[in-house]
Amino acid sequence: MPPDRPEGHPAGAAPELPDDPEDLAPGTAAERTRLAWERTAIGFGAVGLAMLRREPVAGLLVLAVAPLIWALGRYVSARARPEARSRRLLLVTVGVTGVAVLALIAAFLGHGGPVRLR
Amino acid sequence: MGAPGHRAARGGATSNSDGQRNGVSGEVEPDVRFTLANERTFLAWNRTALALVVAGLGIVQLLPPFPGVPWGRHVLGVPLIVLGAVVSVTAYLEWRRTQAAMRRSEPIPQSVLPRILVATITGIAALSAVVLLVSAAR
Numbered sequence: 001m002p003p004d005r006p007e008g009h010p011a012g013a014a015p016e017l018p019d020d021p022e023d024l025a026p027g028t029a030a031e032r033t034r035l036a037w038e039r040t041a042i043g044f045g046a047v048g049l050a051m052l053r054r055e056p057v058a059g060l061l062v063l064a065v066a067p068l069i070w071a072l073g074r075y076v077s078a079r080a081r082p083e084a085r086s087r088r089l090l091l092v093t094v095g096v097t098g099v100a101v102l103a104l105i106a107a108f109l110g111h112g113g114p115v116r117l118r
Numbered sequence: 119m120g121a122p123g124h125r126a127a128r129g130g131a132t133s134n135s136d137g138q139r140n141g142v143s144g145e146v147e148p149d150v151r152f153t154l155a156n157e158r159t160f161l162a163w164n165r166t167a168l169a170l171v172v173a174g175l176g177i178v179q180l181l182p183p184f185p186g187v188p189w190g191r192h193v194l195g196v197p198l199i200v201l202g203a204v205v206s207v208t209a210y211l212e213w214r215r216t217q218a219a220m221r222r223s224e225p226i227p228q229s230v231l232p233r234i235l236v237a238t239i240t241g242i243a244a245l246s247a248v249v250l251l252v253s254a255a256r
Contacts, residue, residue: 033154036161043168050172054179076154082147086214089160093210096167100203103171107178107196 030076037073040092041066047099055110058102065095148220156216163209163231167202174198186256190249194242201238205231 045066052059072088147153177195184190208231215227 029151029154033158033161036158040161040165040168043165047168047172051175076157082217085153085157089157089210089213092161092164093206096164096171096206097203099168100171100199100206103175103199103202104196107175107192107199110179 034073034076037076038070041070041073044069044095044099051102051106055102055106058106058110061102062099065099069095145221146223148217152220153217156213156220159216160209160213163212164206166235167206167209169202170198170205171202174200174202184249184253187249187253190253193249194246197238197242197245201234204234208234 044062048059048061048063048066050059051062069092072091075088174195174197177198178191181191212227212229212231219226
């Protein structure tokens with residue numbers, strides 16, 4: 001009769017874990033990726049809310065991006081075509097770069113500026 | 119499916135049931151877990167980029183002006199905002215490079231982002247010290 005547990009593991013001891021934790025539940029990779037998209041959407045929302053008080057227009061623009069990112073995350077699929085995946089990620093980069101441009105405009109022309117050099 | 123991490127470390131492309139032929143000679147879509155892990159890394163860098171932009175904007179708009187150094191807040195905040203944009207664009211380029219390397223079963227290229235981040239944040243920390251010293255001296 002083969003042993004039902006590896007040698008050196010007394011009864012009640014925890015079973016040996018695989019090298020890669022993902023091997024425990026490979027199906028969770030897509031779920032964790034969706035959660036990562038949701039955290040990113042929350043990030044956009046938080047930035048939008050932070051900008052809203054001082055720069056309402058820029059803040060609303062950034063806030064509007066948050067649901068878009070959330071929606072993109074809903075389409076995380078193991079079988080997505082590479083070009084479609086690339087386009088989704090490019091949209092995130094365009095979004096973050098757009099937020100940076102808005103922030104620069106706000107920094108120089110908004111409540112922080114205009115810059116006055118002596 | 120055994121030891122996917124080991125295959126990823128060697129380049130990532132697999133010919134198992136998850137692999138999809140790409141139509142390009144010698145290129146195979148990698149195991150979907152590697153593709154999703156690459157996507158999560160990209161998203162994590164973009165959240166870092168957003169945090170940098172917010173930190174930069176916060177410095178410019180929320181900090182009180184440094185006495186005697188009217189440009190101080192902009193000198194510290196604007197590079198952080200620019201760094202945010204640079205990190206986001208570089209993260210996209212690196213995602214593409216990594217994905218291409220995995221398709222060709224090549225070693226995954228080393229990321230330049232940690233070095234960019236360390237260099238810029240160290241520079242801004244040094245600049246902060248200079249601004250504070252100049253402000254205190256005036």
